[in-house]
Amino acid sequence: MEPKPFMIIKDPEVAKLFADKTRVEILHNLRRREMTACQLAKMLGRNVSSISHHLSVLERAGLIKQTRTLVKGNLVERYYRALAWRFIISYTLSEGLIPGSEDISRWNKEICRNAAENLGIFGFEVSKDKIDRIQRLIERYSMLRNRTFEHVISRQKRSAEIRKPAMSLLVSLLTNAFLYRNSEYLRVIREFCEEIGIDEKDD
């Protein structure tokens, strides 16, 4: 069983599982190969009982699956594999549209704030009084992009014969093609360019 390319997380309780670093690392490692609690514990430098607990939480959430069990004497070793290559937190959660997603929405706003405050890294020094406005544009950009991305992913029917880099390329192109038809998106990009001073000559 190869993991599917994308899984969109729409349940806030499941999304919250991604706040834990160890769980993210477990998912990360189970994309490429099946592994047991014992192997993961060794790799991540944790004890087996803690990893086993994480595995049962992830399995109940539908993010991983048992692939096979190996009986060694009176020891049962269960192998697990992730169900997707990329887990995507739905925009409905990061926008706080679903009850119980308030924390996720707050976290999302913090990220947009942090982005707005750090434009200087890329040589765009913006005055303090502009930060709030830029943050709102970034929030809007992020929402429109994630919503369209989800729309593209959800159109997907089968994926057998396509190669992984070709799949990423198609998803990116289709997302941008749909956004190009979205007047609000074009307005957000234009206003952002104006705020930070990207003009026609830059390329």
Add this chain to the structure above:
Amino acid sequence: MEPKPFMIIKDPEVAKLFADKTRVEILHNLRRREMTACQLAKMLGRNVSSISHHLSVLERAGLIKQTRTLVKGNLVERYYRALAWRFIISYTLSEGLIPGSEDISRWNKEICRNAAENLGIFGFEVSKDKIDRIQRLIERYSMLRNRTFEHVISRQKRSAEIRKPAMSLLVSLLTNAFLYRNSEYLRVIREFCEEIGIDEKDD
């Protein structure tokens, strides 16, 4: 030493190292933590001498670095860490603009072909006589996007205080903002929309 967020690969010989799955897995694992040849060998189910060889190749290419050595009796254990979170093959290589990058450019064209042939996955059934044209549009899209992405990355000065998701968000937004000012990019997107039949009503 935390890895830097991005490293752009401009040397075709270095880019070719990414064709080997084991090397990619090694780099992948050394992003998050330092590891020894022995630990990597156990994890990837390979023998230590093969992993040691890969490590010395990757070190010579400037992709990983020794972080410390541990002397255990008469055994020296060297720890390694990747120098970046994401390694990006420069568009100058995938476009075959640099001598020695012909293979990389051919591989890139194959990916674009594979993408064009699989639009049906997303519900866009295109007739066979359109595939060549769509492939060329995808190639152009990919080049313009990668070139602009590289341009954004190369503007980057420091990254100390920014959080990882905020960094990704900024790079994505700035790339799209610059592309929005690029008339060839807008033309490619428009023609692609026309070819596959994304019209104004789709959103």
